[in-house]
Amino acid sequence: MERALKAEQAVGAAADKRERAQSLRSLDAEVDYYLWAALEEARRKGRDPEEIARMEQRLHRAEAEAATLDEEWKRAEEEEQRALEELAKLSEEYAEATVEPRVEAEKLRVEEHKLRATLSSASIVGIAATVGLLLPPHPSYVPVLGVAFVFLFVSTVLALEAMKEISSHVESTMISGTLPQRGRLRVWLTRHTFTIGLVVFAVFVVLNLLA
Secondary structure, three states: OHHHHHHHHHHHHHHHHHHHHHHHHHHHHHHHHHHHHHHHHHHHHOOOHHHHHHHHHHHHHHHHHHHHHHHHHHHHHHHHHHHHHHHHHHHHHHHHHOHHHHHHHHHHHHHHHHHHHHHHHHHHHHHHHHHHHHOOOOOOOHHHHHHHHHHHHHHHHHHHHHHHHHHHHHHHHHHHOOOOOOOHHHHHHHHHHHHHHHHHHHHHHHHHHHO
């Protein structure tokens, strides 16, 4: 991690150096243009030869400075490219070194989703039994109960899909060393639909007990 941090800092420093060199090149190009335009204007108007010679000398010095700035910009660009390549190499080494821990973490997530799928499906059966045993034959607020069933069903489906997806992720990680990114909304729904379903069912029970 320390090497990667240093590589990132080197990339930032090289990028700053390149940008400064590019700014100096742009300013120097403008100066060269104005000097050239002034020299051409002096030649066109037939001014004093000594003055024209001095203007030519200034233009030559400016062109020499521009050549120096071009070399500095090229060196800065090459330095930035080397820093980027070093950072990419270190990132690849880090990914390869962390393959096993990431695979183990994915296996734990599979167990988590397996438990969530089991609890969600069992809760559907348990809620149906609870409604039949503890509540009146025709309870109120049935749509609320329907919402609870929907959330639990969605939780079961998402957990099963997550298990399948993680299996493919583990295979991809073992082969390429990279771990695909998941959608944040889907991850949030997978984690919380079970809890929301139970909360909605609890609201249904309370509403019927207070009715």
